[in-house]
Amino acid sequence: MSGRASSRTSSAVSTRGSGVDRRQWRWAVLASMADYIDAGSIVAGSAGLALWATAYHLSSGTVGLIAAFSSNAISAGIGCLIGGWLGDRVGRKAVYQWDLLIYAFGTLFVIFSPDLVGLLIGFVIVGLAVGADIPTSWTLIAEFSPDRARGRLLGLTNVFWSLGPVLTLALAWALAPLGLLGIRIVFAHLFVVAVVTWFLRRGMVESERWKAAATTTRQRMRLRDFTTRANLRAFAFVFAMFLPWNLVAGTAGFFFPYILRTVGGQGQGVSVGLQALGFLVVTITTSLIFMPFSDTRHRRLLFAVGAALQAIAYGLLFSFPLGVGVAFAYILVNNIGSGFGQGPFFRVWSTELFPTQIRATSQALLYGVVRILIGGWSFMVPVLAATGFRTLALILLLLLIVSGVVGIVFMPRTAGKSLEQIQEERGAAVRT
Numbered sequence: 001m002s003g004r005a006s007s008r009t010s011s012a013v014s015t016r017g018s019g020v021d022r023r024q025w026r027w028a029v030l031a032s033m034a035d036y037i038d039a040g041s042i043v044a045g046s047a048g049l050a051l052w053a054t055a056y057h058l059s060s061g062t063v064g065l066i067a068a069f070s071s072n073a074i075s076a077g078i079g080c081l082i083g084g085w086l087g088d089r090v091g092r093k094a095v096y097q098w099d100l101l102i103y104a105f106g107t108l109f110v111i112f113s114p115d116l117v118g119l120l121i122g123f124v125i126v127g128l129a130v131g132a133d134i135p136t137s138w139t140l141i142a143e144f145s146p147d148r149a150r151g152r153l154l155g156l157t158n159v160f161w162s163l164g165p166v167l168t169l170a171l172a173w174a175l176a177p178l179g180l181l182g183i184r185i186v187f188a189h190l191f192v193v194a195v196v197t198w199f200l201r202r203g204m205v206e207s208e209r210w211k212a213a214a215t216t217t218r219q220r221m222r223l224r225d226f227t228t229r230a231n232l233r234a235f236a237f238v239f240a241m242f243l244p245w246n247l248v249a250g251t252a253g254f255f256f257p258y259i260l261r262t263v264g265g266q267g268q269g270v271s272v273g274l275q276a277l278g279f280l281v282v283t284i285t286t287s288l289i290f291m292p293f294s295d296t297r298h299r300r301l302l303f304a305v306g307a308a309l310q311a312i313a314y315g316l317l318f319s320f321p322l323g324v325g326v327a328f329a330y331i332l333v334n335n336i337g338s339g340f341g342q343g344p345f346f347r348v349w350s351t352e353l354f355p356t357q358i359r360a361t362s363q364a365l366l367y368g369v370v371r372i373l374i375g376g377w378s379f380m381v382p383v384l385a386a387t388g389f390r391t392l393a394l395i396l397l398l399l400l401i402v403s404g405v406v407g408i409v410f411m412p413r414t415a416g417k418s419l420e421q422i423q424e425e426r427g428a429a430v431r432t
Contacts, residue, residue, distance in 0.1 A: 020149050027204055028153045031096065031141050032160035033197040034133035037103060040164035040190050041071045041126050043275065047172040048183035055180055056116050061379070068375040069120060071127035073250065077371030079131025084364020087136035088357060091214075092143075093206045095136040100198040103129035107191040111184045131371065135364040142351035142359070143209040148416045151294030151348050155286050158344040162282035169276035209419070213356040225358050226365075230426040234353035234412075235366065238346065241406045243370050244399035245342035248314070250374040251381055251396060252278075252334070270324065278331040285339025294340070294348065299415050300408065306341025307404030310334050314400055317393040342403050352414045355423050 045066070053063050069075050079099075087095045106129060109122025138157060145153040168186055175182030225231070293302055313334030320326045354362040381392070414422050 020146060020153065024144055024146070024153065027144060028141050028156050029160075030197065030201050030204060031137040032157045033193070034096065034130065034137040035157045035161035036164035037100075037190055037194055037197070038071060038076070038130040038134060038164070039161045039279075040168040040193070041107075041130060041187075043165040043279070044168050044172065044183065044186045044190065045071070045123065046275070047169060047186065048180070051180050051183060052116075052119065058116070062116070064379040064381065066116075066120065066123065067381070068379055069124050069127065071123065071130050073127070073375030073377075074372050075124040075127025076131035076134075077368040077373075077375065079128035080135055080364045080368035080371060081131075082128070082364075083132025084135035084360040084362075084368070086132070087139060087360030087364075088210075091206050091210055092136040092140045092360065093204060096133055096140065097198070097201050097204070099129045099132045100194045100201070103133075104191050104194040104198070107187050107194070110187045111191065131368065134367060135360045138347055138351055139360040139363060140207050142348075142419065143207040143356070147418045147421075148295050150352070151299075151344075151415070152291045154347045154351065155291035155294055155344050157347055158286045158290065158339070159283050161343075162279040162286065162339075165279040166276055166283060169273075169279065173273050173276060209356050225355075226362065228427075231354060231358075231362070234349075234426070235362070237406070237410045237412070238349050238353065238366050239370070241342060241403050241410075242346045242350075242366065243373065243403075245346075245403035246370050247374060247377055248310075248396045248399050248403075249338070249343060250371075250377070251392075274324075274327055274331050277328075278335040281332060281335035282339045285336050286344060287339075290340035290344050294344070295415050297415060299345075300411050302340050303342070303345055303411065304404070304408050306337040306339070307400065307407060309337025310341055311397060311400045311404060313337065314393055314397040318390055318397055322389060342407060345407065349412065349414075352419065352422055353412065353426070356419070 049063060049066065052058065052066070056062075058066075067073060083095050083099065103126055106122050106125025106127075109118050109125060111122075113119045113122055138154065141153050141157065142150055168190070171189060172182065172186050175185055178185070226235075290302065293299075310333075313330045316326055316330050316333070350363040350366055351359060412426075417425075
């Protein structure tokens, strides 16, 4: 994009300064509901994993298969790739408005399935739908956010990603005495949330930045748009930071109750309750720490402290037997750090570092490929947990250290700048 076109794009939207109006907050909340149902379906599946394993007499390999094709991994990754491409091709609204109906349809399979086959079908449909929603929703928030409040509004997606599990797991905990029926009720609540959100999203509008870019440049993406030096550097940085962290987060998000029951010897109520506490802590620290300070010059310090706390938490799992006390300390320390560490910063960098014409697709490539790789990793987690939990904890600790070092050393200086200014400085704009 030329400098003149970039200027026109910038003037087409009112995103200067740091003030956020009611409309922007409302749109951010509705877009963030993608994170609520995404994380909600992951932890609902994790809460029911041990129950399904018992009811259907599943082996460790089959448990890994469910996790691999759930909304935590492969199906979400594929959906993300599809949704991101469509979001850049036909617009953000066309994707984020209708995919929730597909999600609701998938939850019906999980709710009413009498066997493993129906369960897998439901998980795949749910994963495809939430995967498609994520890149378009995050991209939309970035494109209507004020320049000095982009991190604040994108931080809201992390709040909802944690709030979904808090409410979902609280419901799962309360319904634990009902066994599988309780998990079916949990998924029924996600069905209702998806339908209501779809209805409310009907009043949202298309991204002004996307419309402006579509009128000043060609809409057809080319391979060379993604392989400029600036964009390849951005891909490499975000991928190297996010992949190792998300392998850890994906393991904890889906498998933690399962590990507590099978390795730690805890009951369903304790396992689910501890995981819900962890997500509540993330909600608090994201709201009180990340959202107020992520758009300031303190980004590097914020990221470094968050990454260090998470590494310390996994050091506890490696160093001590997995009991309730250790699990509680791990939950507290890890999720304090998660509230302003790699997770929320990925949401910011994956939208800031790419031009408008390929923003959703670029984010989808990063997020989708990582989710698919988590699918392969998911096959191994139950086996590793059963044969040597300290080995698994050590692997997760090392992955966190790698992610933290990459983020601290190569962090870009983008806080408070407009999306157009970031692209001009990086030389990453798509050429007409």
